Amino acid sequence: MSVKTLPLVFINLGGEMLYILDQRLRATSTSEDNSEKVMNDIVGTLFSKTFMDELLKPQQLYSHRTLKTVLTRLAHASIMRLNPASMDRLYELTIMAFKYQVFRCPRPKDLLLISYSHIDTIRELVKDTSVVVNQVDETHRKIIEVYSSLSEGEFQLLRQTLLIFFQDMHVRVSLFLKNQIQNPDGRFALPTSGPVPHGIVVPGLIRVFDSKGREVRRSEFPAGGSYSSPVREGSFELHGDRVISLGMNMYVLGGTVHSMFSLQQTYGTPNPLAKEELNLLACLIGSLKAENMPRAEYGFRINLFTTDQEEEEEADGTSDGAEESMFGVINIQAMQDEQSAAELARITGQFAEEEEQHENPSGNKGDDLLAMMDDL
Amino acid sequence: MYHKEKSIQIKNSASALYNNLSVLRIAPRRLTYFTVVHANVVNMVSASWDGLNYSHRQLQSKEPNVATSTSLIMQVAFCVLPSRDLLVVTSQKGIQIYESDGSIMVYWHALDTSDAPTAQAVFARGISAVWDNYICVGVSSGAILVFDVPSKGSNITLSEVLEEHKEPITDIASECSGSQECIADLVSADDGGNLCVWKSGKEFQLLNKIPGFDMSCSSVKLWKGIVVAGYGTGQIHLFEAVTGILHAEVNAHARWIYSLDIAPFSGLLLSAAEDSLVRVWHLTVTPETNSVEVAHLHNECVTDTQICGAKFCDGDGYAFAVTGYDLSEIIRYTQL
Numbered sequence: 136m137s138v139k140t141l142p143l144v145f146i147n148l149g150g151e152m153l154y155i156l157d158q159r160l161r162a163t164s165t166s167e168d169n170s171e172k173v174m175n176d177i178v179g180t181l182f183s184k185t186f187m188d189e190l191l192k193p194q195q196l197y198s199h200r201t202l203k204t205v206l207t208r209l210a211h212a213s214i215m216r217l218n219p220a221s222m223d224r225l226y227e228l229t230i231m232a233f234k235y236q237v238f239r240c241p242r243p244k245d246l247l248l249i250s251y252s253h254i255d256t257i258r259e260l261v262k263d264t265s266v267v268v269n270q271v272d273e274t275h276r277k278i279i280e281v282y283s284s285l286s287e288g289e290f291q292l293l294r295q296t297l298l299i300f301f302q303d304m305h306v307r308v309s310l311f312l313k314n315q316i317q318n319p320d321g322r323f324a325l326p327t328s329g330p331v332p333h334g335i336v337v338p339g340l341i342r343v344f345d346s347k348g349r350e351v352r353r354s355e356f357p358a359g360g361s362y363s364s365p366v367r368e369g370s371f372e373l374h375g376d377r378v379i380s381l382g383m384n385m386y387v388l389g390g391t392v393h394s395m396f397s398l399q400q401t402y403g404t405p406n407p408l409a410k411e412e413l414n415l416l417a418c419l420i421g422s423l424k425a426e427n428m429p430r431a432e433y434g435f436r437i438n439l440f441t442t443d444q445e446e447e448e449e450a451d452g453t454s455d456g457a458e459e460s461m462f463g464v465i466n467i468q469a470m471q472d473e474q475s476a477a478e479l480a481r482i483t484g485q486f487a488e489e490e491e492q493h494e495n496p497s498g499n500k501g502d503d504l505l506a507m508m509d510d511l
Numbered sequence: 512m513y514h515k516e517k518s519i520q521i522k523n524s525a526s527a528l529y530n531n532l533s534v535l536r537i538a539p540r541r542l543t544y545f546t547v548v549h550a551n552v553v554n555m556v557s558a559s560w561d562g563l564n565y566s567h568r569q570l571q572s573k574e575p576n577v578a579t580s581t582s583l584i585m586q587v588a589f590c591v592l593p594s595r596d597l598l599v600v601t602s603q604k605g606i607q608i609y610e611s612d613g614s615i616m617v618y619w620h621a622l623d624t625s626d627a628p629t630a631q632a633v634f635a636r637g638i639s640a641v642w643d644n645y646i647c648v649g650v651s652s653g654a655i656l657v658f659d660v661p662s663k664g665s666n667i668t669l670s671e672v673l674e675e676h677k678e679p680i681t682d683i684a685s686e687c688s689g690s691q692e693c694i695a696d697l698v699s700a701d702d703g704g705n706l707c708v709w710k711s712g713k714e715f716q717l718l719n720k721i722p723g724f725d726m727s728c729s730s731v732k733l734w735k736g737i738v739v740a741g742y743g744t745g746q747i748h749l750f751e752a753v754t755g756i757l758h759a760e761v762n763a764h765a766r767w768i769y770s771l772d773i774a775p776f777s778g779l780l781l782s783a784a785e786d787s788l789v790r791v792w793h794l795t796v797t798p799e800t801n802s803v804e805v806a807h808l809h810n811e812c813v814t815d816t817q818i819c820g821a822k823f824c825d826g827d828g829y830a831f832a833v834t835g836y837d838l839s840e841i842i843r844y845t846q847l
Contacts, residue, residue: 136583136603138632193630238817238836243743243767287743288679288702288727291767292632298527299550299583302837318815322837325787325815327765335745336762338786341805343759356807359788362765 136296138193139285142278143250143293145190147236147382148206149181150253151229156215157260158386169214174260175267176213182257182270191281196300227306234301235316236381238323241332243290245379247282248369251275252382255374275373283371310385327360333368512791512809513831514847518840519556522567523549525819525834528585529636529729530682530770532820532834532841535589535596535611543824544611545841546587546598547834553587553600555613556841568613572602583634590640594662599646601635606648606656608667617665620658622650637680641697642687642711645670649680655699657715673715678702685711686733686775694718695752698738700728706738708752721755730771734778735796737803741768745784749794749803758803763790770821774828779808781831783821787813789833811844 153174160170180186197205203226210217210225217225236249254275261267285293305321316324331337338358345351369378377383525531525547535544541560546553553570572584582603589611590597596611608618624633635656637649646658646667653676659668678701687693695718697709704723710716721738730741737758738750745764750757764784772781773794780792791809796802816835824830830845 136585136632136634138630241766286678286702286725286727288681291727291743292679295527296583298836302526302550303524305837322815325817327787327812331745331765335765338745338762338765340762341759341807342761343802343804344757346754346756346801348757357810358765359810359812360765360786 136195136299137289137293138195139282139289140196140293140296140300141190141194142187142281143246144196144202144233144297145181145205146250146278147233147253148202148229149177149209150250150257150382151232152206152210152225153177153257153260154384154386155225155228156210157384171261171263173213173215175264177209178257178261179267179270180212181209182267182274184270184273187274187277191277196296199300227304228308230301230304231306231308231311232385233297234304235311235323237294237297237301239316239325239381240294241379242334243287243294244285245332245369245381246290246294247278247371248377248379249382250278251371252377252379254278255377256384272373279371279373314385328362330363330366333365335365337362337364512846513811513844515811516830516843516845517562518842519545519558519565519832520840521545521547521549521554521556522569522839523552523554524837524839526550526584527817527819527836530586530588530820532770532822532832533588533598534822534824534832535591536825544589545832546589547820547841548584548587551583551602553584553613555598557612570600570607570609570613572600572604572607585634585636586638588638590638590646592640592646592660593643595660597640597646597660599638599648601638601648603632603634606635608646608658618658618667620656620669632679634679637683637699639683639685639697641685645711647673647683647685647697647699649676649683649699649701651679653677653680653701655680655683657711670713671715673699673707673709673717675699675707675717675720676701676705678705681727681729682731684731684733686735693736695733695736698731698733698752700731700740702727704728704740704742706731706740706750708738718753719755721750727767729768732771732773732780734773734775734794735798737794737796739771739773739780739794741771741782741784743767745786747771747780747782749805751801759805761792761805764788766817769817769819772822772831774823774826776826777828779823779828780805781821781823781828783818783833785817787816787818787835789813789818789821789831791828791831813838813842 156173160173206226207222210222237246240246240249254271258268258271261271307321308317311317318324339355341354341356342350343352366378370376526549528548531548533546543558545556545558551572555568555570557566572582584600584602587598587600590599598609598611598613600607605619605621607616609616622633622635632651634651635648639647641647644660646660648656650656655673656669657671657673659670676699681700681702683697683699685697687696694710695708696711699707704726706721706728707717708719710718727743728740729743732739733752736752738752740748745762745766745768747761747763748757749759763782764786766785768782768784770783778794780794781789783789789811790807793806793808795804813833813835816838818833818835820834822832824832830843833842
């Protein structure tokens with residue numbers, strides 16, 4: 136469907152990811168230096184020109200698998216390490232947050248306001264590092280340039296593409312449940328009250344005209360809700376009041392990132408365009424040059440999600456599927472390449488396997504990717 | 512006026528697409544078919560009128576003989592012609608036409624992606640049968656493909672390409688198939704809200720163009736020479752098809768309208784939107800005074816659901832069915 140989803144997907148999912156990481160870094164009293172470094176590294180990578188340029192090329196939306204791989208790589212562009220279980224949960228949280236925003240988006244065009252809200256907060260997170268702020272500003276300008284001219288119909292197509300991507304995901308998030316924006320069954324609340332979106336008229340009126348265009352009669356009907364007039368329109372400029380609250384940081388308002396998960400989702404069947412996606416993935420990863428990688432000789436572990444379940448599991452000694460202990464201390468230089476290459480090798484191995492069932496692959500796609508990874 | 516009946520469960524949830532429900536009533540067999548799109552799959556349910564038998568079928572959108580080429584489906588609709596009923600599936604790759612029970616694919620038309628600028632999405636959307644033997648399908652370029660359908664067999668041919676719209680087609684509707692004679696028998700709508708009114712034939716004639724107001728017209732119907740159009744502003748406009756005169760404007764919904772339907776024998780109008788509401792209206796057309804009346808009759812709220820399809824199940828509007836995004840059921844309502 137829409138070929139323009141990726142930049143907005145990454146800005147919004149990346150933004151949600153950063154909100155959560157920021158909250159967790161504060162909650163675990165990570166040093167300011169380390170926190171700043173993590174934020175700068177991730178934001179710097181996400182908003183780098185090469186990364187954004189790749190995303191801006193017209194293309195179909197990735198599969199969940201590929202999207203999660205790239206987001207994992209993004210998170211690991213910093214000195215912070217997340218184990219697979221943490222990454223899985225982080226992904227689910229960010230997806231559900233974005234799904235909520237897209238679902239409740241007042242007008243399709245407001246997807247931009249939501250994206251700009253994310254960019255605003257991201258800018259705040261890195262405000263002390265002017266190099267990164269400049270990157271954010273540059274990217275923001277590019278997004279304004281590319282998306283401002285889209286029609287409402289095109290935005291709705293973009294929104295519909297995203298909604299299909301999020302379909303059937305009903306992971307329950309305790310912050311959402313607490314604020315009653317999500318029901319116990321995982322579905323989001325959709326009130327029939329409140330201000331109507333900008334540009335829409337409150338329902339309830341029927342007007343009849345004569346052949347000269349003069350109104351001859353008007354009558355009212357019960358609209359079945361309690362709607363009010365629209366509020367002012369948000370700003371689509373580089374800086375400004377976005378007005379709608381979707382896309383703002385929910386986690387700073389005292390909400391904790393403590394989630395109950397009920398997994399009820401599938402990531403769909405293997406994407407037959409996996410080869411194309413892997414190529415793009417290689418380009419994206421290739422754009423993360425070696426010199427951007429942190430030189431720190433020590434990393435730090437972050438306790439991303441402490442749930443009762445996890446504490447129990449630690450006590451029991453049962454693991455959540457991870458081969459090592461839940462949160463092991465990891466030496467950056469050694470593990471980074473091995474981990475990334477291993478992960479990608481696993482993924483490319485999977486794709487190569489599935490491809491063979493359908494067509495004759497060149498057989499060395501995985502090798503090329505691994506070779507590239509070794510160069511990083 | 513209406514009460515809720517037992518829902519029909521479907522295999523997957525409905526996708527957020529315009530007009531995402533199609534209904535075919537087969538009186539001789541006392542059955543009704545329903546189709547709902549889920550990403551790259553069509554869920555088809557055949558429901559017996561006594562409510563005892565339901566059978567399910569799934570169709571995938573793909574080119575014949577190519578294993579991996581599934582693509583996202585934009586719309587599915589039943590096309591009722593005097594000689595036969597067919598099921599049309601439109602997707603990013605092309606157009607498939609099946610026998611109405613989904614058993615056999617009788618025709619495949621691949622979309623030409625070569626001359627579309629790569630920055631734009633390519634897809635087919637907007638389906639309608641018209642007159643005795645035509646099926647019209649819209650495309651993202653704004654073109655409308657007219658297929659000539661023989662009374663049986665698979666010798667369907669592309670008869671004409673209508674190029675009036677410049678924006679992606681959203682919906683197409685017709686009236687007066689078969690016996691009746693109408694001045695205008697087809698209307699097409701696009702993402703800019705522009706409407707084109709046509710007379711079908713060996714060469715289709717453009718009778719009128721009604722300009723939009725930069726807001727998508729997501730669903731359109733034609734009845735007694737009146738175009739009923741639903742927009743992203745939640746409004747419904749009623750125009751006289753041939754002249755373009757605006758008869759009535761209804762501030763119907765608080766969000767984007769996704770589906771309109773008309774029960775032709777009674778003049779009942781159904782509208783459904785992302786605001787979770789379905790509304791039933793009554794249209795009265797008085798040709799002598801050239802006037803149209805719109806009366807509101809009924810509301811149904813599908814809690815916390817953005818509705819994507821709503822259709823009457825019969826020509827009188829005695830019953831209607833509704834689908835919603837992320838909902839794995841077809842909700843039904845019948846008159847008390």
